[in-house]
Amino acid sequence: xxxxxxxxxxxxxxxxxxxxxxxxxxxxxxxxxxxxxxxxxxxxxxxxxxxxxxxxxxxxxxxxxxxxxxxxxxxxxxxxxxxxxxxxxxxxxxxxxxxxxxxxxxxxxxxxxxxxxxxxxxxxxxxxxxxxxxxxxxxxxxxxxxxxxxxxxxxxxxxxxxxxxxxxxxxxxxxxxxxxxxxxxxxxxxxxxxxxxxxxxxxxxxxxxxxxxxxxxxxxxxxxxxxxxxxxxxxxxxxxxxxxxxxxxxxxxxxxxxxxxxxxxxxxxxxxxxxxxxxxxxxxxxxxxxxxxxxxx
Amino acid sequence: xxxxxxxxxxxxxxxxxxxxxxxxxxxxxxxxxxxxxxxxxxxxxxxxxxxxxxxxxxxxxxxxxxxxxxxxxxxxxxxxxxxxxxxxxxxxxxxxxxxxxxxxxxxxxxxxxxxxxxxxxxxxxxxxxxxxxxxxxxxxxxxxxxxxxxxxxxxxxxxxxxxxxxxxxxxxxxxxxxxxxxxxxxxxxxxxxxxxxxxxxxxxxxxxxxxxxxxxxxxxxxxxxxxxxxxxxxxxxxxxxxxxxxxxxxxxxxxxxxxxxxxxxxxxxxxxxxxxxxxxxxx
Numbered sequence: 037x038x039x040x041x042x043x044x045x046x047x048x049x050x051x052x053x054x055x056x057x058x059x060x061x062x063x064x065x066x067x068x069x070x071x072x073x074x075x076x077x078x079x080x081x082x083x084x085x086x087x088x089x090x091x092x093x094x095x096x097x098x099x100x101x102x103x104x105x106x107x108x109x110x111x112x113x114x115x116x117x118x119x120x121x122x123x124x125x126x127x128x129x130x131x132x133x134x135x136x137x138x139x140x141x142x143x144x145x146x147x148x149x150x151x152x153x154x155x156x157x158x159x160x161x162x163x164x165x166x167x168x169x170x171x172x173x174x175x176x177x178x179x180x181x182x183x184x185x186x187x188x189x190x191x192x193x194x195x196x197x198x199x200x201x202x203x204x205x206x207x208x209x210x211x212x213x214x215x216x217x218x219x220x221x222x223x224x225x226x227x228x229x230x231x232x233x234x235x236x237x238x239x240x241x242x243x244x245x246x247x248x249x250x251x252x253x254x255x256x257x258x259x260x261x262x263x264x265x266x267x268x269x270x271x272x273x274x275x276x277x278x279x280x281x282x283x284x285x286x287x288x289x290x291x292x293x294x295x296x297x298x299x300x301x302x303x304x305x306x307x308x309x310x311x312x313x314x315x316x317x318x319x320x321x322x323x324x325x326x327x328x329x330x331x332x333x
Numbered sequence: 334x335x336x337x338x339x340x341x342x343x344x345x346x347x348x349x350x351x352x353x354x355x356x357x358x359x360x361x362x363x364x365x366x367x368x369x370x371x372x373x374x375x376x377x378x379x380x381x382x383x384x385x386x387x388x389x390x391x392x393x394x395x396x397x398x399x400x401x402x403x404x405x406x407x408x409x410x411x412x413x414x415x416x417x418x419x420x421x422x423x424x425x426x427x428x429x430x431x432x433x434x435x436x437x438x439x440x441x442x443x444x445x446x447x448x449x450x451x452x453x454x455x456x457x458x459x460x461x462x463x464x465x466x467x468x469x470x471x472x473x474x475x476x477x478x479x480x481x482x483x484x485x486x487x488x489x490x491x492x493x494x495x496x497x498x499x500x501x502x503x504x505x506x507x508x509x510x511x512x513x514x515x516x517x518x519x520x521x522x523x524x525x526x527x528x529x530x531x532x533x534x535x536x537x538x539x540x541x542x543x544x545x546x547x548x549x550x551x552x553x554x555x556x557x558x559x560x561x562x563x564x565x566x567x568x569x570x571x572x573x574x575x576x577x578x579x580x581x582x583x584x585x586x587x588x589x590x591x592x593x594x595x596x597x598x599x600x601x602x603x604x605x606x607x608x609x610x611x612x613x614x615x616x
Contacts, residue, residue: 051508055419055423057415057416058423059433060412061416061433062436064478068443068448068451071455072447127350130351133347134344134348138344138348139351150355150358152604153600154358156533157597158533158538158565158592160538161593162361165364168572168585168586169360169361198354226339227344231343249442256447258446263569283539287446290453291542307447307450310446311447315439315442315443317442318442322435322438
C-alpha cells in the first residue's frame with residue numbers, strides 16, 4: 037500500500053514538472069509585456085503620451101529641447117508593410133493556388149521545401165542583398181541617388197512574408213472538402229472557375245489569416261528594413277523616400293544611448309508600441325484562423 | 334471555348350507567380366554564391382579578422398555563432414520538449430490549455446528586436462549576466478521556444494494512441510507509458526523540428542545586437558560571460574557600419590555565403606530527416 041502511495045506521489049510530481057514547463061509560454065509572453073511596460077513607464081513621466089504617438093519630430097539628442105514623437109516611424113512602418121503586402125498577397129495566393137490546384141503532386145513535393153528555404157534565409161542576408169543587389173537596380177529604375185528607400189524595403193519584406201502566406205493559404209486551399217470541388221466540376225464549371233468561385237471563397241478565412249500573419253512579420257522585421265530603407269528620420273512623403281521604421285530606430289539608437297535616460301526609456305516605449313501592434317495583428321489572425329478550423333469540424 | 338481560354342490564362346498567371354518566386358530565390362543564391370565563393374579560402378574560414386576587419390577571416394564569428402547556438406539549444410530543446418509533453422500527453426481541453434496555445438502562437442509573432450529589448454533588461458541588467466554569450470544565447474533560446482514547442486508537439490502527435498494504451502493496459506503508469514512507449518519514437522522527430530528552430534536562431538541579428546555580440550573582437554571568447562563575434566552581426570557591420578565599405582565588400586559576401594550555407598545546411602539536414610521519417614512511417 038505504501039509503495040503505491042509513493043509511486044502515485046512520483047506520478048503527480050512528474051505531472052507537476054511538465055505542467056510547470058507547459059505554462060512557460062504564458063509566463064514568457066506576460067514577462068515580455070511586463071518588462072516592456074515597466075521599462076516604459078519612466079519615459080512617460082517626462083513625455084506626454086499623446087505627443088509621443090502624435091508628433092512627427094523625433095530628436096532626443098537636441099541640446100535645447102528633446103523631442104520624442106514617433107508618428108513618422110509609425111507611418112514609415114505602415115507604409116513599408118503596406119507596400120510589402122501589395123506585392124506579397126497576390127503573388128502569395130497565386131503560388132498557393134498553383135501548388136494546390138495546378139502543379140503535379142511531384143512538382144509540389146519539390147517546390148514546397150524550396151519555399152521553406154526562402155523562409156530560412158536570415159533577415160540580415162536579405163538586407164545585405166537589398167543594399168548590393170536591389171539598391172542599385174532601384175536607383176537605376178527610378179533615377180534616385182541610391183536605392184535605399186521604402187520601395188526596396190517593401191520588396192524585400194514581401195519576399196520574407198511570402199513563405200508564411202503561401203504555406204498557410206495552401207494548407208487552407210487543400211483542406212477545402214473534396215465534395216465542394218466535385219460538385220462544382222459536376223455542374224460544368226472549369227477547374228479555374230472552381231478555384232476562383234468555390235475553393236478560394238471557401239478557404240478565405242485561412243487566406244486572410246495568412247496575410248495577417250505575413251503582415252505581422254513585416255511590421256516586426258528589423259534587419260532588412262534597417263539595412264535597405266536608408267533610415268532618414270524625416271516624415272515620409274512617398275515610396276521613393278528613405279524611411280526609418282520603428283524597429284530600425286530601436287536598432288540604431290539603443291547601442292548609443294546612455295542607460296536610464298528618458299531617451300533610453302523612450303526606445304523601450306517604441307518596443308512596447310511594436311509589441312502591441314504585432315500582438316493585435318496576430319491575435320486577429322488567430323481568431324480568423326480559429327473560426328475557419330471550427331467550421332471544418 | 335471562352336471558358337477554356339480564361340482557364341489557360343489564369344493558370345498561366347499562377348504559374349508565373351511561382352516562377353517569379355523561384356527566380357528571386359535563384360537570384361539571391363546565385364549572387365551570394367558567385368561573389369561570396371570568390372572570398373572563401375582556408376584562411377577566411379580559420380583566421381581572425383585583421384587590420385580593422387579589412388583582411389583576414391571570420392573564424393571568431395563562426396565560433397561565436399556556434400557557441401551562442403549551443404546555449405540556445407540548452408535552453409530551448411529541453412523546455413520545448415517538456416512543454417510539448419505537457420500539452421500533448423497531460424493537458425486536457427481546458428481554457429488554460431487554449432491560453433497556452435494562444436500564447437505560443439503569439440510568442441512566435443513577437444518581433445525579434447522586442448526579444449532583444451527583453452534580453453537587455455532581464456538577462457543583461459536584472460540577472461547581471463552582462464553583454465555576453467550567455468545573455469545572447471538565452472535571449473535566442475526564448476525566441477526559439479515557440480518553434481521548438483510546436484515542432485516537438487507535432488512529433489508527439491504522430492505517435493499512435495495504441496502505443497500509449499498498450500503500456501497502460503499492462504499496468505504502466507502514465508509516465509512509464511510516455512517514457513517507454515512514446516518518447517523513444519518521438520525524439521527523432523522532435524530533434525528535427527528543433528534543428529529548424531536553431532537554424533533560424535543562428536541567423537538572427539536583432540536579438541543579439543545589444544545582448545552580447547561584439548563589433549570587433551579578434552580572439553575567441555574564453556567563457557560564457559564574454560562578448561563574442563557572430564556571423565549575422567559581423568555581416569551587418571561589414572555591410573553598413575565599416576569605415577571602408579567598398580573595400581570589405583568581398584568579405585561581406587563571403588560572410589553572407591558562410592552564414593547562408595550554415596543556416597540552409599541545418600535546414601536541409603532537418604528536411605531530409607523529416608522526409609525519411611515520413612517515408613518510413615508510410616512504408
